[in-house]
Amino acid sequence: MKRYEAVVVGAGPAGMTAAVYLARFGIKTALAEQLSPGGLLLQTCEVENYPGFPKGIKGYELADLFSDQLESYANLTRVQGEISELKIDGERKLLHVDEDWLEADSVVICSGVRHRKLGLPNEDRLLGRGISHCAMCDGNFFRGQVVGVAGGGNSAVEEALHLTKIVSKVHLIHRRNSFRAVPLYVDRLKSVKNVVFEMCTVISALHGEKELEGVSLKRLDTGNEEFLPLNGLFVFVGFEPLSRFLPAEIARDEQGFVITDTEMRTNLPGVFAAGDIRSKLCRQIITAAGEGATAANAVNSYLEHAHG
Ligand SMILES: Cc1cc2nc3c(=O)[nH]c(=O)nc-3n(C[C@H](O)[C@H](O)[C@H](O)COP(=O)(O)OP(=O)(O)OC[C@H]3O[C@@H](n4cnc5c(N)ncnc54)[C@H](O)[C@@H]3O)c2cc1C
Numbered sequence: 050m051k052r053y054e055a056v057v058v059g060a061g062p063a064g065m066t067a068a069v070y071l072a073r074f075g076i077k078t079a080l081a082e083q084l085s086p087g088g089l090l091l092q093t094c095e096v097e098n099y100p101g102f103p104k105g106i107k108g109y110e111l112a113d114l115f116s117d118q119l120e121s122y123a124n125l126t127r128v129q130g131e132i133s134e135l136k137i138d139g140e141r142k143l144l145h146v147d148e149d150w151l152e153a154d155s156v157v158i159c160s161g162v163r164h165r166k167l168g169l170p171n172e173d174r175l176l177g178r179g180i181s182h183c184a185m186c187d188g189n190f191f192r193g194q195v196v197g198v199a200g201g202g203n204s205a206v207e208e209a210l211h212l213t214k215i216v217s218k219v220h221l222i223h224r225r226n227s228f229r230a231v232p233l234y235v236d237r238l239k240s241v242k243n244v245v246f247e248m249c250t251v252i253s254a255l256h257g258e259k260e261l262e263g264v265s266l267k268r269l270d271t272g273n274e275e276f277l278p279l280n281g282l283f284v285f286v287g288f289e290p291l292s293r294f295l296p297a298e299i300a301r302d303e304q305g306f307v308i309t310d311t312e313m314r315t316n317l318p319g320v321f322a323a324g325d326i327r328s329k330l331c332r333q334i335i336t337a338a339g340e341g342a343t344a345a346n347a348v349n350s351y352l353e354h355a356h357g
Contacts, residue, residue, distance in 0.1 A: 050149070050150045050151070050152050051079070051126075051149075051151055051152070052151075052152045052153070053077050053078060053079045053126070053151060053152070053153045053154075054076045054077045054078065054153070054154045054155065054352055055071050055076050055077070055078045055079075055153060055154065055155045055156070055157060055345075055348050055352075056078070056079045056080075056081060056142070056144055056151055056153040056155075056156050056157070057071070057078065057079070057080045057081065057156075057157045057159055058081050058132045058135075058144070058156065058157070058158050058159060058160050058294075059081070059082060059088065059158070059159035059160040059161055059291075059324070059326075060080055060081075060082035060086040060087070060088065060116070060127075060159075061086075061087065061088020061089060061090065061159060061161050061324060061325075061337060062088060062090060062115060062324065062334045062337040062338045062341065063088075063159035063161070063323040063324025063325070063326075063337035063338065063340055063341040063344075064080060064082070064088070064157070064159030064323075064324070064341060065080070065086060065115040065116060065118070065119060065341070066115070066323075066337070066338040066339075066341030066342050066345075067157045067159060067323055067341035067342070067344050067345045067348075068080040068119055068125055068341075068345075069118055069119060069122075069345075070341065070342050070345030070346065071125070071157075071345045071348060071349075072119070072122035072124055072125040073122070074345065074348075074349045075124060076124065076345075076348065076349065076352065077124050078124060078125050078126070079125075079126045079127075079128050079151060079153070080119070080125060080126070080127050080128065081128040081129075081130060081132050081144070081146055081151070082127070082128070082129065083129075083130060083131035083132075085112075086112060086115070086116040087108070087109065087111075087112025087113075087115070087116065088112075088161050089108075089161060089162075089325070090108040090109065090111050090112040090115075090334065091108060091109055091112055091185070091186075092108065092182070092183040092185050092186060093108030093185060093207075094107065094108060094184060094185045094207070094208065094211040095107060095108070095207075095211070096108055096111055096334065098333070098334075098335070099111060099334050099335060100335065108185065109185075111334070128146060128151065130146040130147045131146065131147075131294075132144050132145065132146050132160075132294050133145045133146070133294055134294050135156060135158075135294055135295055135296055135320075136296065137296055137298070137317055137320070140154065140318075140319065140355065141153075141154075142154070142155065142156045142319060142320065144156065145294075154319060154352060154355060155319040155320070155321065155348045155351055155352060156319065156320050156321065157313075157321045157322070157323060157341075157344045157345070157348060158292075158295065158307060158315075158320070158321065158322040158323075158326055159322070159323050159324045159326065159337075159341060159344075160290075160291040160292065160294075160326050161290075161291055161324055161325045161326055161337075162288035162289060162290055162291060162325045162326065162332070163288065163289060163291055164182035164284060164285065164286075164287075164288060165286050165287040165288055165289050166284065166286075167199065167252055167255075167284055167286060169252065169253075169254060169255050170254070170255070171254075171255045171256075171257070172255060175255055175257055175260065175261050178257070178259065178260040178261060179257060179260045179261025179262075179279070179280065179281050179282060180255070180261055180281075180282050180283075180284060181281065181282070181283050181284070182283070182284055182285070183283075184198075184208035184209075184211050184212050184283050185208075185211070187281070187283075188211060188212050188215045188216070189215060190281070191212075191215065191216050191280050191281040192215050192216065193216065193217050194216055194217060194280035194281065195216065195217055195218045195219075195220070195278070195279055195280055195281075196212060196216050196218075196219055196220070196279060196280060196281035196282065196283060197219070197220045197221075197222050197247075197252075197264060197277065197279045197281070197282045197283070198212065198219055198220070198221050198222065198282075198283045198285065199222045199223075199252055199282065199283070199284045199285065199286055200222075200223065200284065200285035200286045200287075201223035201224070201225055201227075201228045201229055201230065202228075202229045202230055202285065202287070203229070203230045203231060203234065204285040205221070205223070205230065205283075205285035205286075206221075206228060206230035206234040206235055206238055207230070207234055208283060208285060209221050209238055209244065209283075210234065210237060210238050210241070212283065213238075213241045213243050213244055216243075216281075217243060218243045218244075218245065219243060219244045219245070220244075220245045220247050220277060220279070221238070221244055221245070221246050221247060222247040222250050222251070222252060222264075222266065223246075223247070223248055223249075223250065224249065224250065224251045224269060225248070225249065226248050226249050247266060247277075249268060249269045249270050250266050250267065250268055250269065251266070251267050251269060252264045252265065252266060252267075252282075253265045253266070253267040253274060255282070256276070261279060261280070261281065261282055262278065262279075263276055263277055263278040263279050264276075264277050264279055264282060265277075288325065288332070289304070289305065290304070290305045290306050290307070290325075290326050291326065292305055292306075292307065292326065295307070296317075298316075298317065299315055299316065299317055299320065300315060300316040301328070302328040304328075306326060306327060306328035306329070307322040307326050307327055307328060308327075308328045309321065309322050309323075309327055309328075311343075312343060312344075312346075312347040313327075313340055313343050313344035313347050314347055314351075318351070319351055319355070321344040321347055321348060321351075322344070323337065323340035323341045323343065323344040324336075324337035324340055324341065325337060327340065
């Protein structure tokens with residue numbers, strides 16, 4: 050069993066920032082990631098609001114920059130694999146990864162979120178067969194075709210904008226009459242010709258055997274239902290925390306997001322959380338990175354006290 054002073058779970062913006070700060074404190078750290086480093090940055094086409102990049106930057110380029118910054122620290126180990134369990138044994142924290150266990154004095158949970166599903170029959174079967182949660186990854190499969198985007202927040206509107214440059218038409222399907230997304234993106238989308246706004250409308254059924262062929266739209270104002278043929282459907286209807294590996298005793302809000310104080314401390318001594326996994330309102334790259342730095346600082350204080 051390998052032993053570390055700190056283990057960071059998840060190499061998105063929060064985890065990679067926490068890891069840089071921990072390494073620079075001289076703390077023996079492991080950063081565990083189940084996929085490639087970057088987290089949701091890898092699903093983001095253009096990042097326009099990260100300070101220092103006035104012309105914007107592609108999500109995957111920013112992910113590479115975050116990741117490259119970790120390379121020079123000898124006290125930082127990168128562990129490839131999914132943390133499937135976190136056990137708290139007094140001061141010791143044990144993390145199960147593949148067939149192995151890591152032992153740690155402290156843990157920073159930066160596991161982020163995953164896209165919420167619509168919750169309709171056939172959804173799982175059609176995922177990857179017309180249904181996607183990533184315009185960046187899958188948009189090109191629908192070049193010149195007609196797609197739907199479900200949702201009304203920043204992700205939905207930003208990704209719809211990206212898709213308008215690739216596909217022939219985007220139907221933006223949103224159950225409310227107004228958007229939660231920032232007005233800048235909404236105005237930009239409204240100025241694009243190949244977008245049809247399907248407001249006060251929900252998707253009530255998904256159609257297609259081998260692949261998606263279309264959806265049933267239900268108009269909430271009239272109750273009318275109609276079939277809309279679609280080649281693809283991009284779903285951005287919110288997020289749920291990636292928290293299956295966490296112990297029951299860790300405090301969470303009613304949606305399962307981890308509760309911390311302003312120093313990123315959870316209710317369990319030596320266990321910290323940062324980024325989208327936290328119970329909070331603003332889920333962005335800059336907030337995730339900032340919380341990663343704060344968490345590392347709190348880990349450093351915790352270890353100083355724990356080790357006398
Ligand atoms: C489509 C889209 C567009 C966006 N656009 C913007 C934008 O323009 N500007 C902006 O500021 N924000 C944007 N965001 C939000 C931003 O991407 C997130 O707020 C940010 O990535 C959160 O960082 P994080 O490190 O908390 O989590 P994530 O980026 O989700 O990273 C979490 C990482 O943890 C890993 N992980 C999870 N569980 C485990 C486990 N058990 N074991 C090991 N690894 C694990 C995951 O694989 C992932 O790599 C966008 C999000 C989406 C979906």
